[in-house]
Amino acid sequence: MNxxxxxxxxxxxxxKKAEYGADLDLEEYSYSSAPGxxxxxxxxxxxxxxxxxxxxxxxSQDGVSGSFLQFDxxxxxxxxxxxQEGLEILPITEALSKYDWLQDYLWNAVSVxxxxxxxxxxxxxxxGYFIRAKAGACIQMPVQSCLVMKRNQSVQNxxxxxxxxxxxxxxxxxxxxxxxxVEQSLHLGISEFYVKKKARMTFxxxxxxxxxxxxxxxxxxxxxxxxxxxxxxxxxxxxKSIQTYPEVHLVGMNAKADHYxxxxxxxxxxxxxxxxxxLEAPRTxxxxxxxxxATDASEVITRGDLVGLSGETKxxxxxxxxxxxxxxxxxAIPMLHAKAEGAELSHEATVxxxxxxQLTYLMSRGLNEExxxxxxxxxxxxxxxxxxxxxLQSSIDEAIKMSLEGGM
Amino acid sequence: xxxxxxxxxxxRVEVNGLPILSGVEIxxxxxxxxxxxxxxxxGKSTLAKTIMGLPEYDVVDGDILLDGKSILDKSIxxxxxxxxxxxxxTPPIISGVKLADFICRICPDYQCKAESDYFxxxxxxxxxxxxxxxxxLGIGNLAKRDLNDGxxxxxxxxxxxxxxxxxxxxxxxxxxxxxxxxxxxxxxxGKELKAIREKGDTTLVIISHHRYVLEYLEVDxxxxxxxxxxxxxxxxRDIPVLEEKGYDRFLADVxx
Numbered sequence: 001m002n003x004x005x006x007x008x009x010x011x012x013x014x015x016k017k018a019e020y021g022a023d024l025d026l027e028e029y030s031y032s033s034a035p036g037x038x039x040x041x042x043x044x045x046x047x048x049x050x051x052x053x054x055x056x057x058x059x060s061q062d063g064v065s066g067s068f069l070q071f072d073x074x075x076x077x078x079x080x081x082x083x084q085e086g087l088e089i090l091p092i093t094e095a096l097s098k099y100d101w102l103q104d105y106l107w108n109a110v111s112v113x114x115x116x117x118x119x120x121x122x123x124x125x126x127x128g129y130f131i132r133a134k135a136g137a138c139i140q141m142p143v144q145s146c147l148v149m150k151r152n153q154s155v156q157n158x159x160x161x162x163x164x165x166x167x168x169x170x171x172x173x174x175x176x177x178x179x180x181x182v183e184q185s186l187h188l189g190i191s192e193f194y195v196k197k198k199a200r201m202t203f204x205x206x207x208x209x210x211x212x213x214x215x216x217x218x219x220x221x222x223x224x225x226x227x228x229x230x231x232x233x234x235x236x237x238x239x240k241s242i243q244t245y246p247e248v249h250l251v252g253m254n255a256k257a258d259h260y261x262x263x264x265x266x267x268x269x270x271x272x273x274x275x276x277x278x279l280e281a282p283r284t285x286x287x288x289x290x291x292x293x294a295t296d297a298s299e300v301i302t303r304g305d306l307v308g309l310s311g312e313t314k315x316x317x318x319x320x321x322x323x324x325x326x327x328x329x330x331x332a333i334p335m336l337h338a339k340a341e342g343a344e345l346s347h348e349a350t351v352x353x354x355x356x357x358q359l360t361y362l363m364s365r366g367l368n369e370e371x372x373x374x375x376x377x378x379x380x381x382x383x384x385x386x387x388x389x390x391x392l393q394s395s396i397d398e399a400i401k402m403s404l405e406g407g408m
Numbered sequence: 409x410x411x412x413x414x415x416x417x418x419x420r421v422e423v424n425g426l427p428i429l430s431g432v433e434i435x436x437x438x439x440x441x442x443x444x445x446x447x448x449x450x451g452k453s454t455l456a457k458t459i460m461g462l463p464e465y466d467v468v469d470g471d472i473l474l475d476g477k478s479i480l481d482k483s484i485x486x487x488x489x490x491x492x493x494x495x496x497x498t499p500p501i502i503s504g505v506k507l508a509d510f511i512c513r514i515c516p517d518y519q520c521k522a523e524s525d526y527f528x529x530x531x532x533x534x535x536x537x538x539x540x541x542x543x544x545l546g547i548g549n550l551a552k553r554d555l556n557d558g559x560x561x562x563x564x565x566x567x568x569x570x571x572x573x574x575x576x577x578x579x580x581x582x583x584x585x586x587x588x589x590x591x592x593x594x595x596x597x598g599k600e601l602k603a604i605r606e607k608g609d610t611t612l613v614i615i616s617h618h619r620y621v622l623e624y625l626e627v628d629x630x631x632x633x634x635x636x637x638x639x640x641x642x643x644x645r646d647i648p649v650l651e652e653k654g655y656d657r658f659l660a661d662v663x664x
Contacts, residue, residue, distance in 0.1 A: 357500045365514045366488040379504025
């Protein structure tokens, strides 16, 4: 589809409400962009360094294969470390100018007319990252990226495309962050992931927003034959509202996708988070696992939908919620939808308060009530992602630990 | 003569308004081994749980004294910190908390300095020493498992014992530490308890139905509860007779 057609479809959908989440008036947010480049990570201020570190971005670039950093819609840094063959990281606008073929991947996994947010994202100028592992490349060290939003009453408009070409391996750790004090702003993030034949992509994302931010990410992944996509997502900060429902399409035989998420709800934040897994080809399989904690007056909705469109497929859904406050709420909405014989789908959902017997038990070991509750919560959110490289697992552990220390 | 470290005076306990213990008076001597015996539903576990301060056990009359001072107003945590430790029969699962990490947290010898170390688990500096203790108890396989998740009956007993031992308590309340154990496990548990007894600085209160551990430990005192009351106080010599006659006949004979 050419860019004119995309624009026409976007304009047509610009008032289309999203299926889930509070409807936002996009006129309330302004968009500004003055394209700029950050030449070196040494240029960023000490406070910004601390901010990005909180979501797992290491400004010294130790232990990574490349980095992408973007402030609002302008300041952009993209870098592949020397000797890292087969990896490409570019700002998306630059990549689209460089490669005509990339147009075929733009708005391919995510439809431009999904809702007013995708439409707005296309109509307004955007930036974001393009990350590619070339065919056969095994990028051992993770790529890190961070999207920072600092401007008040504005929109950060991001469109990312990630491609793991045939037989490649790619690990990405990405963080989104706002300094506290940012007033009513909106983050629109479109992310399209393509996992080619026998490729493997792990994607770990940590969100840390402020209380006045609305966030509407729209993402989708297409996994081809024998490909694997493992996604881990954690949101541990307050936010005004976030609604996201990433889709995964397993289109090739033996493709696999596992999605893990942790939500730590606080203040009067509203979280509506889920995963939608389409098992389109035979012998595809996957898992959607979510852990939610609701404190203060937060509202958490966790959705999970498994759609079996082909036989010999198998998927499992686990939604567990822990309620810490009487004013908070958790709604787990698991859905299974089998449309083919031989699609084996299952789910388990639990929502409840911290068990009195668990508290009593830990207190009998000398912990006070607060310590015992904290330990139960920490254990609950500890997200063990099978097959995740240890470095990535520890980055998730670290991000969760830091967030809990700040919030408890 | 040893002083009493713990005593209950005219203790009356209710659970959900139902009377379970009535006027129980027991004195536990410091450093000695006492056995609480009695038929099923006689109030043995209730007594131990009430001493520990578990919330559903309401003391409606009487007192519990530790070193002569009432502990009724102390929370479970405070009682634990005062040196009372209770081994649960059916402990709850605590997901995401590894047994080894938890031992580090509760043991004054191992305890990590920072909670962050504890949370990260693997970075704890005392792990090698800890694993020796795991192996001694024959539960090295549980070290990295979530607390009580999928533990067999015998594993639960040894895990509970390890936790309680790790707290370095002054008083250990062990609720059927020998039930569900195979011979090898029984030997391990017996040996651990014997070592504690020989050291003499911990008071052991054991609830049991079995002769083996009680005789092996050479218990100093036995207390038999019946229908929530203390029916008999004796010593180790009573155990073979008790086993032969059963509680009803034994108590009927001694009260004759």
